[in-house]
Amino acid sequence: MTTVRFRGLRARSGPLTDGQGYIWNALRRQPPEDQRSLAVSVHVPEGTALARVTSALVALVTCHESLRTRLVAGPAGETRQEVAGSGSLAIDLATMDDTDAPTDEDPARTWGGGGFDHTTDFPLRTTVVLAGDEPRWIVLTVSHLATDGAGLQVLHRHLTALLRGDDPPAGLSLSCRQPLDQAAYERTPRARARAERALTYWRRQLERFPAFRLPARRPSEPRFWRGTLTSPALATAIPALARRVGRTERSVVLSAVAVAYGRYLDQDSCAITVMCGNRHTPELRDSVMNLPQRVPVVVDLRGPFAQIAGSAQSAVLRAYQHAQYPPGRVRELIGSVAETTGRDLDTDTGFNSVGPTRSGRTPDDTPPHRSFAWVHKSHSDIARLRFFDYFAPNGLSLYTDTGFVPPDDIRAFLTDVEEIILSRAS
Incomplete structure (x- = not known):
């Protein structure tokens, strides 16, 4: 295992979004071992050093606030979200036989999965799969509280671009709303009327x-x-x-x-x-x-x-x-x-x-x-x-x-x- 730190980012807190509230109603009933998290594997280009992989992961967490968010109790006992401006990301290191030719889903099926304690854990777990000393795959396990399937594919595309050195990534809008921005929008008169x-x-x-x-x-x-x-x-x-x-x-x-x-x-x-x-x-x-x-x-x-x-x-x-x-x-x-x-x-x-x-x-x-x-x-x-x-x-x-x-x-x-x-x- 290796650990990388992020620091100096925007820290803030606020209410859950409607989408978070919907999924939290199910997750709050489940211990981590019963949760079904999302997992995706990202191929690492040949010759990419581990240091570049860890830098790309820090950039990913920097960009997407949901990946560095925990749940906290509000003053009235309500559940709120808290985005960390600094912290550490633990990266598991796994090895595979360099001659293996895994099927499409093998990396995520083998090294992905598992739930989270959303009050203490960030909702992201990362494994770098090595062939010898060379990174071959990155497997991201992400809580449903942090993203849905479409957002998971955004993470896949963004991390793929970061590994290639394409930043900002072509075809992705990184100025889209963060969860706390969405929560604020949902409390506007227009959104309340729609609700x-x-x-x-x-x-x-x-x-x-x-x-x-x-x-x-x-x-x-x-x-x-x-x-x-x-x-x-x-x-x-x-x-x-x-x-x-x-x-x-x-x-x-x-x-x-x-x-x-x-x-x-x-x-x-x-x-x-x-x-x-x-x-x-x-x-x-x-x-x-x-x-x-x-x-x-x-x-x-x-x-x-x-x-x-x-x-x-x-x-x-x-x-x-x-x-x-x-x-x-x-x-x-x-x-x-x-x-x-x-x-x-x-x-x-x-x-x-x-x-x-x-x-x-x-x-x-x-x-x-x-x-x-x-x-x-x-x-x-x-x-x-x-x-x-x-x-x-x-x-x-x-x-x-x-x-x-x-x-x-x-x-x-x-x-x-x-x-x-x-x-x-x-």
Whole structure:
């Protein structure tokens, strides 16, 4: 291990952003060993000295305040963020066989991962992978509190440019908002008015949400399981089905998930929350922070698949206009609507679409065989959670509370979604 210091930077503190507040509601329930952090590997150009690598990492932390931010308690007990102006960055050193030819994801899978104590740790862990004495890869593990998947790719592009000596990096706007700037913006009259419109939208949708219907069961150990189905056939079937029905690939996968979930619950509509990246303005496009928030939609499952996909896509596009709001007020709203309607609302089903990752190699996105794997298990998370991910171009994942969905149903559900897509694309 080696340690480098940063000093003389802007130090400040303030409230969490809405995006940070959303993800912190989940992370605060989890010890570090249960957290799922983001990881990416960055290829180091041949002949790059370790000193240049460490300088590039200091430059990265200097530029992006979220990487040197911890959580602190405010005067009223609220959670706040504190950006350090000085500190140290520990860099783990790992070695690999110089003759190894790892697959695209191997560096991050082998040396990435692990959670954080956000009150004492900076939300970044770094490993430099050496071949002999020469740096070959840098693996960044970053907390979801510090960034989302899009921000992780900004870090990848920025660090790649720094290693090449391209500073400022071409094509990246390093003047994008920092988290505390975003938190300040969210408290302006314009942003508050937008949040009120979002809360009005949430109320209208929640009034249409069904009651939670899944019976409790004895949970597995540990309680929360994620299963992932990788299907080479989906890589061609999803685009083909999207062309056939004239909708986006994300929309046809969401529709297939909704149809399968409707079958599972024996109902003709599906209430689900979808993730919106919230990077549609120039000042946020290249920001390194966690911006996504969920927003509810109700998908009507009556009619042919093309009609379902069309209504789902329209519903999601409308929903995206209302995806920035104070998450605490939404939690209060859910309780209020549940009390008014007398229903225990089913608000814990989510959907997200994740694009292909980039780690400095050309990925093989179509492995030669269909496979299913349990990729994550944890003891703590949000009770009743059911969260679907579409990993473009060929991966489907379900993470759920086995106190309501048994592990066998996870695999069966993903197989059902696959069958829906393949049968309608052929």
